Amino acid sequence: MPADAGGAAASQAATRMTVRRMGFSYPPAMSGHWNAKRPEFSQIVNAASLAMPYLEPYLIRSMQAARERITDETLRRDLDAYVGQEATHYRQHRKFNEELKARGYRCIGGLEAAIDASYKRIEAKGTLAANLAYAEGFESMALAIGEMLIEDREFLFGGAESGVASLVLWHFVEEIEHKNVAYDVFEHVAGNYFRRVGGVLHATSHIFALTRTGYQALLKEDGLWRDARSRIALGLLLARIFAKLAPKLLRILVPGYSPRQVKDPSWASAWARLFMRDGEAAGRLDTGRLDAAEPVAINAGGGE
Template sequence: MPRSTPAPAVHDDLVLDPRDVQFDWSALPLHWIPDEPVATHVINVLHLLLPEGERWFVEVFKQALPMITDDRLREEVLGFIGQEAIHAEAHQEVLDHLLGQGLDPRPYVRQVSWLFRRVLGERPGLTAAQRRESVIERVAFVAAIEHFTAFLGNWALNSPGLDRAQADPTMLDLLRWHGAEEVEHRSVAFDLLVHLDPGYLRRVRGMLVSGPMLVHLWVRGARFMLAADPVLDGRIRPTWRDAHLNARRGLLPDLRLLARSAVRYFRPGYHPTQEGSSSQALGYLATSPAARAAAAR
């Protein structure tokens, strides 16, 4: 049976800095990609999923901390926890802004919250061995999801179509700041999984559960956002053809490339350092208006 290869020694100088960014959403239009409500709301699904999802990441990794025996990895996990907590709050602010514009995201968010807290949350009454197994299994889910967030982060850093479409600059900075940090810490969840369980089967199981779940949630989220949009009044429904056409224009990620990326995760020798560019991510973080303002405070 194939086994995961040990994490390469590429993180010796990795220091994950939780950048306490702030964004001003007062001028954000409802359709922040002008005249592109479908692309706007497909990306807006991030704001629906990430606050609850990343808070769940933080809880899972806090539960995993006592199991870590490598000091360097522990420091990376602590940095990861700090970054993810800030990500959750940044996207929560967008949800609050949408509510003020007449688009109520709360019905869908309640469903997402139920999934992460009740279905994927910590279960009471477990023995110590069962609890450890539960934590490692959820780390595997996080590692698989982080593969997708790194893919999306890499796309956001390389998406000139959004600039050509004159997307709102504050939202672009949020997406690219967050995307850059996802690329920056793309290996942490995977390395933690390998540290706790170097076997191949759990990694595969994590992707087989998380991949279809994310696709389902994203499709439902896009449908919800378009139906709840007070301007559209339910006149537009998302289609796979819309997704393909918007991807060709650079407004959305290419689903074919996303599928190929998911397949790479199943390679026995896979490691997240094979995805994206740390230097590009750090380069953007050095120029991001929000990250620069956070560093100056």
């Protein structure tokens, strides 16, 4: 991408990214199955959360390493805003992961060590271009996941513990907000279609493998991994997720793809407006009312 085109595109992102200081509450009585109706989904999300304190700093370092090669000041500002958002993500996930540890999961320490070592290997072996390709691949995948989670929010998070649902949905609203930045930086510094697709495949396969290892270990500790009904529920859940996710992932592989082609979900924009009105409310969503077109907070507008 020419530098002037990258700058013009990035200027759109600069007006829409907000680094938010969030507060999420996790009741002492909350179990690892924060969605009692969907314990398997709870553990998929928990496993993904375990990766965030290692993945997000890797993304930040990769993007910052490219900063001196960026000639457009607007794109540099977008990169800085991206870093600010990602830094808040991994700190919040670290806090949540400590909550999971406090609930007695013995496997978490080993999972975290393996994830940490995995990202250290990727970073050490990768060139700047390869690390930027991974970052762009992850962000493209995260955009697709964010769309899917918001579209299917009532099924996936309905009736769940508010703090965890609010954490996950906040994270992915911000993934949607900064959807252009990693793409712009990659195109500006190392743009190449085949390298981009390679990054998508690498990041997607890597994250999915880490997540599967994690939820398998967590479900084993729960005694659910070999439970027939739980395994059927898990299989149906994964089939539902991938049926909704696959078209969004496949579009990334098309030549000429840009995250700007993806329209922001209206619910994500409504969440941002809720935060502007009441930042605390955005961290305590009423999960009994996720079918509404706009997010509703607990104790707001007639919530419980």
